[in-house]
């Protein structure tokens with residue numbers, strides 16, 4: 001079932017049943033071969049399958065309106081003794097980066113079956129139209145198959161053209177046109193056989209347990225950046241900007257983390273991103289906490305400057321509503337937003353589609369998580385052997401095109417490693433290499 005963007009059809013009546021279940025083991029092993037949805041982090045999360053309702057949304061704001069109507073019409077029963085975010089009625093979605101410059105579309109899907117785990121509790125939700133019969137519980141499917149013979153094709157710009165685009169952006173910044181712009185590039189991977197997204201989800205979630213690994217409508221990746229998570233009135237945004245590649249040598253990486261936390265170029269780039277998130281959150285909050293200094297987030301491939309912005313939100317505010325207000329942040333677009341968006345359209349020569357847009361889920365209470373779709377690829381709908389990978393870099397006055405190229409390459413590494421056997425990525429050490437480390441509350 002679907003509804004065109006902009007129309008307001010009568011929402012269907014949904015019957016939703018959530019029951020507590022014994023620990024189902026690794027969630028990723030339960031993904032079916034088709035119609036699979038995944039949202040995983042450190043063993044917790046949700047896997048979902050089947051499709052009861054689909055909504056082609058114009059953006060998160062329109063999706064919020066549609067969702068409110070659907071929730072009002074649904075009949076939800078749960079035997080859980082506590083309310084677990086994500087249990088009961090839930091929808092997953094992904095949104096394009098720039099609706100004015102894409103051939104792709106945004107959408108939300110209500111799955112038929114959801115298996116979730118959080119903090120040692122597991123649940124099963126089954127969703128159907130009122131007239132539907134009871135469905136049997138899911139059974140494990142065949143094991144995922146790794147890709148063979150993957151080759152890579154160049155993206156929409158050659159390396160030289162992309163570096164020239166970066167130089168032009170630096171020039172524009174020096175000329176006072178704008179302060180920061182994020183430029184992305186793409187790379188196409190082609191396997192000998194159809195790609196199995198479950199394999200990619202498995203590899204990504206295993207290698208990047210501190211990131212949010214997602215699979216929604218052929219968009220697959222593992223992002224370290226949380227646009228907005230809302231739970232029990234508390235909103236959290238993990239803002240990243242400012243990056244340095246890891247070398248694999250502990251001492252060198254420690255020195256790099258130290259250098260990153262003192263780099264004026266990276267701190268400036270970070271400041272724009274934090275300011276954009278704080279300004280967008282402000283109207284929805286009763287209290288807002290913006291850390292004064294970033295910490296260094298350590299991932300297997302890169303180190304990032306990171307700030308966790310937290311806010312107490314006013315009653316009635318939802319995760320989707322906040323995502324609508326926050327996207328696009330300066331972490332993936334630039335400052336000022338409109339000039340950056342215009343420059344991106346002029347310089348990138350790339351349809352970002354859903355790369356760098358919000359991806360995540362909402363539940364009936366309005367709680368949810370909307371991450372920024374980074375470190376990802378979009379499976380080709382017409383040729384399932386192909387996937388387009390994306391990565392971008394924040395460009396400020398002090399950016400060097402050669403260094404930005406290398407940075408984008410290291411941001412492509414998670415997807416490239418997941419596609420190419422055996423594993424290339426190093427394990428996540430699960431701690432910060434930074435002398436300015438802070439705990440990991442998100």
Ligand SMILES: C=C(O[C@@H]1C=C(C(=O)O)C=C[C@H]1O)C(=O)O
Pocket residue numbers: 182184225240241242243304331332374375390391392393394395411
């Ligand atoms: C744009 C990407 O990443 C963003 C840009 C960063 C940077 O320029 O330092 C860091 C994290 C993200 O906010 C990407 O991964 O594609």
